[in-house]
Amino acid sequence: MTPERLARINQTLDNRQPDLTICLEAVHKTHNLSAIVRTADAVGVHDVHAVLVQGYQRMSSGTALGSQNWVNVHMHSNIEEAVSQMKAQKMQVLATHLSSKAVDFREIDYTKPTAILMGQEKFGITPEALELADHHIVIPMVGMVQSLNVSVAGATILYEAQRQRQLAGMYGQNKLSAAERHKILFEGGHP
Amino acid sequence: MTPERLARINQTLDNRQPDLTICLEAVHKTHNLSAIVRTADAVGVHDVHAVLVQGYQRMSSGTALGSQNWVNVHMHSNIEEAVSQMKAQKMQVLATHLSSKAVDFREIDYTKPTAILMGQEKFGITPEALELADHHIVIPMVGMVQSLNVSVAGATILYEAQRQRQLAGMYGQNKLSAAERHKILFEGGHP
Ligand SMILES: C[S@@+](CC[C@H](N)C(=O)[O-])C[C@H]1O[C@@H](n2cnc3c(N)ncnc32)[C@H](O)[C@@H]1O
Ligand SMILES: C[S@@+](CC[C@H](N)C(=O)[O-])C[C@H]1O[C@@H](n2cnc3c(N)ncnc32)[C@H](O)[C@@H]1O
Numbered sequence: 306m307t308p309e310r311l312a313r314i315n316q317t318l319d320n321r322q323p324d325l326t327i328c329l330e331a332v333h334k335t336h337n338l339s340a341i342v343r344t345a346d347a348v349g350v351h352d353v354h355a356v357l358v359q360g361y362q363r364m365s366s367g368t369a370l371g372s373q374n375w376v377n378v379h380m381h382s383n384i385e386e387a388v389s390q391m392k393a394q395k396m397q398v399l400a401t402h403l404s405s406k407a408v409d410f411r412e413i414d415y416t417k418p419t420a421i422l423m424g425q426e427k428f429g430i431t432p433e434a435l436e437l438a439d440h441h442i443v444i445p446m447v448g449m450v451q452s453l454n455v456s457v458a459g460a461t462i463l464y465e466a467q468r469q470r471q472l473a474g475m476y477g478q479n480k481l482s483a484a485e486r487h488k489i490l491f492e493g494g495h496p
Numbered sequence: 497m498t499p500e501r502l503a504r505i506n507q508t509l510d511n512r513q514p515d516l517t518i519c520l521e522a523v524h525k526t527h528n529l530s531a532i533v534r535t536a537d538a539v540g541v542h543d544v545h546a547v548l549v550q551g552y553q554r555m556s557s558g559t560a561l562g563s564q565n566w567v568n569v570h571m572h573s574n575i576e577e578a579v580s581q582m583k584a585q586k587m588q589v590l591a592t593h594l595s596s597k598a599v600d601f602r603e604i605d606y607t608k609p610t611a612i613l614m615g616q617e618k619f620g621i622t623p624e625a626l627e628l629a630d631h632h633i634v635i636p637m638v639g640m641v642q643s644l645n646v647s648v649a650g651a652t653i654l655y656e657a658q659r660q661r662q663l664a665g666m667y668g669q670n671k672l673s674a675a676e677r678h679k680i681l682f683e684g685g686h687p
Binding site: 316344347376450 | 504505507508511531534535536537538539540566567602635636637638639640641644645647648651652655658659662667
């Protein structure tokens, strides 16, 4: 490994935000998951969650998502399992929901430990996810189209979180455990 | 047309921002253009520009992009043609560029008439576009991945523009010409 590459990896790890995550409720299309993982990496999100859809199980293995992007992708068989992990980490759980009762996504304090739940392209977020969430949030839209693409919506929220966390001085703080850091440096050196 | 639909169309038109636009420099993949048009509609952008890539000309006709999304999609054969139209409308031209010399996209005043130029998925923005631009802007990234997906990057910038324009009270101002409004109301009533 060159010194430049090592420096870059170290800088990336210093910026990781283990207390910020995003979860896709139902993944059919790998390109949406890929786009979200790519944005997650860019804002320092270290773990992405996804709930598998029956019959699409095979997608999870064989894709190079995790290793390519330096982000851990955790697969779950249902949303309860995913959310219980987030709650165990004391995260506030936000469900994105196209409803007039949802609050504007910019009103949320993303400097708190936070998990963002994204719904499925066709049917949106499930009633189960809405029930499990602490807040329902929406990105304002003023046009004729009813919804944004899920990876676009995810990115818009993640960059609001990045803005707030940057203002709060939360980057460059090296928040990963020593064990996690060691594991990544070892694996990352041998791509 | 139902009264509800007419009210919705009128509200959309009241929120249109004719002095904010986005331009894709080289479109190969229709799904990126579609995602950008969808986001443009959601933030009130009325016109989207795209430069055709040699050999992909046929994509422009036959797609339902414009009518489906209530956004005008203007096709150009080169970037100079597109930018000259923007400059004729006294817009500041911003080239998105993955360079350390580019300024953070949040430092720009998007309440000014503004055109945002997006580069191609593989090679990024062209030297011609960089030359024609007033500012080079970049979305900060702190991970290992080198760039964002183009529709994600476009959406992140458009929602920053929406944030600034909303704070400045620029929505709901009915800025379309009476002729344009009439044309859309007539077409929109017969989908
Ligand atoms: C295409 S949308 C789902 C549309 C679905 N018909 C519905 O009513 O929810 C896919 C997902 O993207 C996210 N999304 C899209 N637009 C959004 C917005 N304006 N605010 C918040 N989330 C949004 C949500 O997670 C949503 O479940
Ligand atoms: C996949 S990127 C192009 C990558 C290309 N290798 C390069 O070096 O420019 C496609 C387009 O998305 C936009 N983009 C992606 N990431 C961006 C960022 N962090 N800041 C600004 N624009 C970005 C730019 O318009 C870019 O030309």
